[in-house]
Amino acid sequence: MKRTPFTFFASLFAALLLPALFLISGCEAEQPRTDAEMIDGDGIHIEGTWARPASEGRMSAAYFLITNFEEEPDTLLSVESDVARLVEIHESFEREEGMMGMREIPQLQIPAQSTVRLEQGGLHIMLIQVTRTLADGDTFELTLNFAGHGEKTIEIPVRL
Amino acid sequence: MNRSIFLTILTLSFLLTALTGCGPERLDDYSDVRFELTDQNGESVIFPDDFRGAPLVVGFIYTHCPDICSFITANVGKVYEELDNPGDTRFALVTFDPERDTPEVLKKYADAFDMDREPFSFLTGDPETIQAFMERVSLRSQESFSRDLDDGERVYFLNHSDKILLIDQNSRLVFDYGGSMTPINIILEDLKKL
Incomplete structure (x- = not known):
């Protein structure tokens, strides 16, 4: 040719x-929603924690940013708390025009040198049937189990 | 008739016609429906008759929903908090899960959001009424997945429309928003036009 x-x-x-x-x-x-911009640090860093209020026996969701400063990816395997009967990693998503759905994320990968955002309308920690009423101003603890970095216990403030 | 008076009346007529034409178009008219609901205090509420005469901001929720519905609820609350002059504007959250969302459940839910007070109404009803209401406002919901708790209790979750409506003083639908996605200031601006 x-x-x-x-x-x-x-x-x-x-x-x-x-x-x-x-x-x-x-x-x-x-890929999970991540931020490329990094600040200096090491290990796994959690910030911006908060959760929605909920009455006892109902649902809440916890939100925060997970930053992995390492050069290897890590994985959030599970989350535990005595504030709810079941704690799972979930994601809200738009199934079709205006119709919202939710699905479980069995394990959440945290890419190297990245931040994963757990935020409203997206990834979140689902607290199924909270064991006490969570009101504005309350706090509770969540324990995050990472494959590489082990357990990390964080404090979650409840706010509107 | 004095010519100046005639001209004044004519000018005012033109202005009134122009102002009416400038308002937002209505997407639907609920003045011909009647749904008997119950609020979080167990009081009977007739939609839309009991809201007629004032703008109404209404969102649709179920209390087993941890993410999107809490966002919708908080958004409705924020519209009220950020309104410069709420006047007699009313705010309502209606459940599409009436089997589980009884008035007592809605009262606790409202209290958790600091919204168990005027001008907020959290509304439920018998399942048939709620189903008819949701069909009328084009709110869709369907069971998605469930979890069995350690005591055998089954908890189910719903896929659902994400919706906040703005209804005018005459029970006509003015705007249909994505409930959790719409910036509050857009709803605030639209309320000012009513």
Whole structure:
């Protein structure tokens, strides 16, 4: 085939850009929401903790940021607390136009040098049937079990 | 008739017509429906008749929902807190899970959000009425998954529409918002137009 400027650029496009586009779209579908921007530190760092109020026997959700300063990924395996009968990692998502669903995330990967956000309308720690009323201003403890960094117990303030 | 008076009346008529035309279009009219509901205090509430005459901000929730519905509830509360002049504007949260969300349950839920007070109403009803109400406002819900607790109790969760409605003084639907996603200031601006 005769090489013209058009065929040259078409080949370049196919060779470089199309695989890149597939790679980008594939990454967006599978990776947790993370922040690339990092501050100095080491290990696993938790910040911005809070949870919604809930009456006894009902549900609440806890939110925070998990930053992994290490060069290896880590995994949040489970979460425990005596404030609820069941504690699970969940994610809210839009199933279709205006219809919201929720699904369990069995294990949450925390990529190296990244922050994963647990926030309203997305990833959250689901507290099923809280054992006492959680009112604005209360606090409770959550224990996070990481594959690499072991147990980390954090304090969660309740606020509106 | 004096010519200046005639011209004044004519001008006012034009202005009134123009102002009416500038208001937001109505998406639906609920003035022809009647749903008998119960609030968190066990009092009977007729929708929309008992809200007629004042704007109404209404969200749809179920109390076993930890994330999206708490967001909707807090948003309705924030609209009230941030309104410069709430006047007689009313605020309601209606459950689409009436089997579990009794008035007593709704009262505790409202209290946890510091909303068990005027001008907030947390509403439930018999399942048939709630189903008809939800169909009328195009609120969809369906069971998604469940968990069995250690004592054998089964707890189920729902997929559902994410919705806050703004209804005007004449029971007409003015705006239909994504309940947890809509910035509060948009609802505040829309309320000012009523």
